[in-house]
Amino acid sequence: MTGTPFNNTSPWEHLEKLGFDANSLSSNQREQLELYVKLLLEANQSFNLTAVRNPEEAWRKHILESLQLAELVPTCERLIDVGSGGGLPGMVLAITKPGVAVTLLEATAKKANFLMQTAQALGLRNLRVECQRAELAGAPGAALRETFDIATARAVAPLPVLVELAAPFLKVGGSLIAVKGEKANEELLAAKRALTLLGLELTRTEAQPNATVLFLRKQMPTANKYPRAPGEPKRRPL
Numbered sequence: 001m002t003g004t005p006f007n008n009t010s011p012w013e014h015l016e017k018l019g020f021d022a023n024s025l026s027s028n029q030r031e032q033l034e035l036y037v038k039l040l041l042e043a044n045q046s047f048n049l050t051a052v053r054n055p056e057e058a059w060r061k062h063i064l065e066s067l068q069l070a071e072l073v074p075t076c077e078r079l080i081d082v083g084s085g086g087g088l089p090g091m092v093l094a095i096t097k098p099g100v101a102v103t104l105l106e107a108t109a110k111k112a113n114f115l116m117q118t119a120q121a122l123g124l125r126n127l128r129v130e131c132q133r134a135e136l137a138g139a140p141g142a143a144l145r146e147t148f149d150i151a152t153a154r155a156v157a158p159l160p161v162l163v164e165l166a167a168p169f170l171k172v173g174g175s176l177i178a179v180k181g182e183k184a185n186e187e188l189l190a191a192k193r194a195l196t197l198l199g200l201e202l203t204r205t206e207a208q209p210n211a212t213v214l215f216l217r218k219q220m221p222t223a224n225k226y227p228r229a230p231g232e233p234k235r236r237p238l
Helices: 011-017 027-044 055-072 090-096 109-122 159-169 184-190 192-198
Strands: 078-082 101-105 127-130 148-154 170-180 200-208 211-218
Touching (some): 027 055, 027 090, 055 148, 055 170, 055 211, 078 159, 090 127, 109 127, 148 159, 159 211, 184 192, 192 200
Parallel strands (some): 078 148, 101 127
Antiparallel strands (some): 170 211
16 A cells, blocks of 8 residues: 555645645655655554545545644744654654654554654654653653643543643643644633643634644643653543
8 A cells, every 4th residue: 555546646736636735845845744654554554553544535634634733833942742643743743844853752662663663764863752651751850841842732632631641741831732623612621620730821723624723831830740640640630
């Protein structure tokens, strides 16, 4: 299986029809994205990286959405993609933002290995992969705690859980950019207490065709009791 069977047209013509300007990317970036989709779909036949199996759907649902997100991510030095899975959106952000140091955080070893091998195949020198649970990687004293300008997360966890997992990685003044679905407003209401405890404030929302992107700015340092022990944020959301 390849990543680009589009009836003798390129995936970029496909995305152009959906409103994306392929000329905003260099030829090298386009080649990297094509190879990434190919590797993602090939690896997906052996173990589950994404529910999407069709190349055209992968370009539309994963790559286009990640490229649209990349346009919203402000200039920064360090970015972490929490629960990166198959590398979405983190791998795409690393490709499109070569000046940003991107860390992909993924707890499942098979997925983390795929991310490391793919980064090497794509020649992404600005990307590193950490195979750890977020609760441990962001714990007090951990090397990654409060060192990032931006944290991204797509389809990781409900917002009350996600903010506890992601906020510890951010510097004060940094932002969590959470890609949510049609229930984004309900999740915001459910996360009201968690946002207060973790010192996050909603500063902006952006509607995309199939998602709502939430921008949450960190207002104060994370208390040492957060994140709680592995599994606890999911078992007992704040």
